[in-house]
Amino acid sequence: xxxxxxxxxxxxxxxxxxxxxxxxxxxxxxxxxxxxxxxxxxxxxxxxxxxxxxxxxxxxxxxxxxxxxxxxxxxxxxxxxxxxxxxxxxxxxxxxxxxxxxxxxxxxxxxxxxxxxxxxxxxxxxxxxxxxxxxxxxxxxxxxxxxxxxxxxxxxxxxxxxxxxxxxxxxxxxxxxxxxxxxxxxxxxxxxxxxxxxxxxxxxxxxxxxxxxxxxxxxxxxxxxxxxxxxxxxxxxxxxxxxxxxxxxxxxxxxxxxxxxxxxxxxxxxxxxxxxxxxxxxxxxxxxxxxxxxxxxxxxxxxxxxxxxxxxxxxxxxxxxxxxxxxxxxxxxxxxxxxxxxxxxxxxxxxxxxxxxxxxxxxxxxxxxxxxxxxxxxxxxxxxxxxxxxxxxxxxxxxxxxxxxxxxxxxxxxxxxxxxxxxxxxxxxxxxxxxxxxxxxxxxxxxxxxxxxxxxxxxxxxxxxxxxxxxxx
Numbered sequence: 366x367x368x369x370x371x372x373x374x375x376x377x378x379x380x381x382x383x384x385x386x387x388x389x390x391x392x393x394x395x396x397x398x399x400x401x402x403x404x405x406x407x408x409x410x411x412x413x414x415x416x417x418x419x420x421x422x423x424x425x426x427x428x429x430x431x432x433x434x435x436x437x438x439x440x441x442x443x444x445x446x447x448x449x450x451x452x453x454x455x456x457x458x459x460x461x462x463x464x465x466x467x468x469x470x471x472x473x474x475x476x477x478x479x480x481x482x483x484x485x486x487x488x489x490x491x492x493x494x495x496x497x498x499x500x501x502x503x504x505x506x507x508x509x510x511x512x513x514x515x516x517x518x519x520x521x522x523x524x525x526x527x528x529x530x531x532x533x534x535x536x537x538x539x540x541x542x543x544x545x546x547x548x549x550x551x552x553x554x555x556x557x558x559x560x561x562x563x564x565x566x567x568x569x570x571x572x573x574x575x576x577x578x579x580x581x582x583x584x585x586x587x588x589x590x591x592x593x594x595x596x597x598x599x600x601x602x603x604x605x606x607x608x609x610x611x612x613x614x615x616x617x618x619x620x621x622x623x624x625x626x627x628x629x630x631x632x633x634x635x636x637x638x639x640x641x642x643x644x645x646x647x648x649x650x651x652x653x654x655x656x657x658x659x660x661x662x663x664x665x666x667x668x669x670x671x672x673x674x675x676x677x678x679x680x681x682x683x684x685x686x687x688x689x690x691x692x693x694x695x696x697x698x699x700x701x702x703x704x705x706x707x708x709x710x711x712x713x714x715x716x717x718x719x720x721x722x723x724x725x726x727x728x729x730x731x732x733x734x735x736x737x738x739x740x741x742x743x744x745x746x747x748x749x750x751x752x753x754x755x756x757x758x759x760x761x762x763x764x765x766x767x768x769x770x771x772x773x774x775x776x777x778x779x780x781x782x783x784x785x786x787x788x789x790x791x792x793x794x795x796x797x798x799x800x801x802x803x804x805x806x807x808x809x810x811x812x813x814x815x816x817x818x819x820x821x822x823x824x825x826x827x828x829x830x831x832x833x834x835x836x837x838x
Contacts, residue, residue: 388753389489390703391437394446395429395739395746396422397479397714405716407741408457410443413703422740425457429746430479434487436499444526445489445533447501449481452524452535460524461534467505467520468539474508482506483516484698484710485549485602485650485749489524493559494580497527502542502563502576502583504550516600517547519565519574521583542585543574551612551751553605555579556628558757558768566603566614569596571622573614575631592622592636602698606653607752611673613660615651617641620680623660623673629763639671639678650698652707654730655723663696665712668721668732684732698747708737710747716740718747 396408408427412419432449443455450472452463466472467481475482483506492498501522507515522538543565550565555577563576563583571594575586595601597616604613609628615621620641624633639660649663659670662680669680684696695712696719702708707721707730720736757764 387437387439387441388703389436389438389491390748390750390753391441392435392443392446393702393748394427394433394435395743396427397429397742397744405742409739409741409743411702411737411739412441418702418704418737420738420740425453427453427457428476428478428480429744430475430482431484431745432481432486432503433746433748434489434501434503435748436489436491445499445524447487447489447503449483449487449503450476452501452522454533461529461532462538463535466501466522466538467503469505469507471506471508479744480746482514483549484745485747486516488550488552488563488749488751490552490561490563490578490751492523492580493561493578497525499524499526500578500583502550502552504547504565514600515546516549516568517543517545519543519547519550519563519576542576542583547574548601548614549603549749551603551605551749553609553626553628553751554753554755554757556609556758556761556763557766558764559766561751562628562631564603564605564612566595566601568600570594573612573633577631586631589633591624591633593638595619595622602650604650604652604699605751606657607655607701607755608657609752609755609758611653611657611660613651613653615649615662617649617662617664621651621660621662621671623678628758629761637673637678639680642669642680649696650709652699652701655705661699661707661721663699663709665695668696668709684734697745700747700750701752706736708747710743710745712745714742714744716742718743 391413393411397406407422408425410421412421427448429448435446436444438444445455445460446453447466450466452460454460483504487501487503490500492500501524503520504516505518505520509515518541520539521542523536524533525536526533528534546568548566548568550563552561552563554561561578563578565574567574567588571590571592572588573591574588577584577586595614595616597619599617601614601616610626611623612626612633613621613623618641621639622636623639624636626633652661653659658674659672662669666685667682668684670683671678671680697710697712700708705723709719716739717735718737718739720733721730722733723730757768
C-alpha cells in the first residue's frame with residue numbers, strides 16, 4: 366500500500382540524510398601525553414551518534430598539540446589519523462612509512478614532546494575516483510622570535526589503506542603544493558560533487574592560493590587577489606560556509622574579508638571587509654552560521670558575529686567570557702560537528718569543548734559553555750573538517766556527473782524500501798513517501814548540517830510528532 370503525506374520543514378533541506386550513514390568526521394581525536402602517569406593526561410575520541418556525542422578515553426601514547434586529522438569510513442570505523450607528526454591506523458599503530466611528516470626544526474622540536482603545533486593544520490580527503498586512496502593535506506610551521514609561529518609550506522601525503530596487506534601505508538609524503546608563508550587552509554567540495562577545492566591564504570597579502578583535488582591528483586591553481594591585504598601580527602584563520610558559497614579570511618587584529626565563492630570555477634568575488642573593533646585580542650578562529658547569513662569570529666574571551674545582510678556589516682558581541690585569568694575559558698578555533706553544533710577549542714589545555722547550538726526548526730542559537738566534557742586534557746586540538754554533507758551544485762554548469770542529487774530532484778534514501786523525499790533540494794514543503802508494507806522500526810532524518818529533523822524510535826501507523834512522518838503499515 367502506498368502512502369504519501371507532506372511535511373512542512375522550517376530548516377533548510379539540501380538532500381536530506383539518514384543517520385545510518387557515517388561520514389568521515391564522525392571521530393574527533395585528541396589528548397595530551399605530557400605526563401602519562403598523572404590523571405587527566407591520556408587520549409580521547411569523540412564519537413558522534415544519533416543520541417549525541419560520546420567520549421572514549423584510552424592510552425595510545427599519541428601526543429596531540431593543536432594538529433589533528435582523521436578519517437572514518439561509512440560503517441563508523443576509524444581508518445587512520447594523524448597528529449601532524451606521523452600517520453597512524455585506527456588502533457593507534459604507526460602506518461608503514463607514516464613517520465616524518467612536515468620535516469624541519471619544528472618537527473624535531475615538538476613531535477617528540479607534544480605533537481605538531483599547527484592549529485587547523487591537517488585534513489584528510491578521499492582521492493576522487495580511487496577507493497582506498499586518501500590525501501592528507503598538512504601545513505608546515507617554523508619558529509619566529511617575534512611572531513612565534515610562521516605557516517608554510519602546504520604539503521600533501523598520499524595514504525593507501527589497501528597497501529601492506531590491507532594494513533595501510535603512506536605511499537609518498539611531504540610533497541609541496543604551495544610554498545612561501547601561508548595561513549591555515551580550508552576545503553570545500555567542488556560543484557560536481559566529486560572533487561575538492563583547498564584554499565590557503567598568503568600571509569600579509571590579499572592573495573589566496575587554490576588547489577584542486579581531482580582524479581588527476583592535487584594541482585595548484587594561480588593565486589587570486591581578493592579584498593584588502595590582512596597584515597595581522599599573528600597567523601589568521603579561514604572557513605567556508607556550510608553551503609560552500611562564502612569564504613571568510615580572518616585576522617584578530619585586522620578583521621575579516623568575506624567573499625563569494627564559485628564551487629564550479631574556484632573563483633572568488635564580491636569581497637566585504639569587516640574591520641576588527643578595538644577590543645579584539647590575539648588569536649581566534651572564524652565560521653559561518655548554518656544559513657550563511659552571519660560570520661563568526663573569536664578573540665580570546667569573546668565570540669563576535671556580523672550580519673552579512675546588513676548594508677555595512679559590523680561585529681557584535683555574542684558571548685563574553687568573564688574569567689580572563691582562567692585560560693581554559695578562552696575561545697580559539699571553531700569547527701562544526703556532525704550533530705550540527707559549532708564547537709570551540711581553547712588557547713591552552715582544557716578538558717572540554719564549548720559549543721554553539723542551533724535549534725532544528727530555526728531561531729536563535731544558544732552558546733553553551735563547556736558543552737562537551739572530554740574527560741582528559743586537550744591542548745588546543747580541534748579538527749579541520751570540510752562539510753562532507755555538502756553535495757553537488759545542483760543545476761550548475763559543473764553539475765555534470767550525476768553525483769548525490771539525481772536530476773529528477775528526488776532523493777531515494779531507502780533502497781528497496783522505496784523511501785523518497787521530494788522536491789530535493791527544498792526550503793519549504795517536502796513530500797515524504799514510503800512504499801514498504803511494514804512499519805519502520807527506527808529511522809532518523811537529518812539536514813546536511815547535521816540538525817535533527819525527524820527521530821523515530823518505535824514502529825507506528827501514520828501520525829505526526831514534531832516534524833515526524835511515519836509510513837503506513
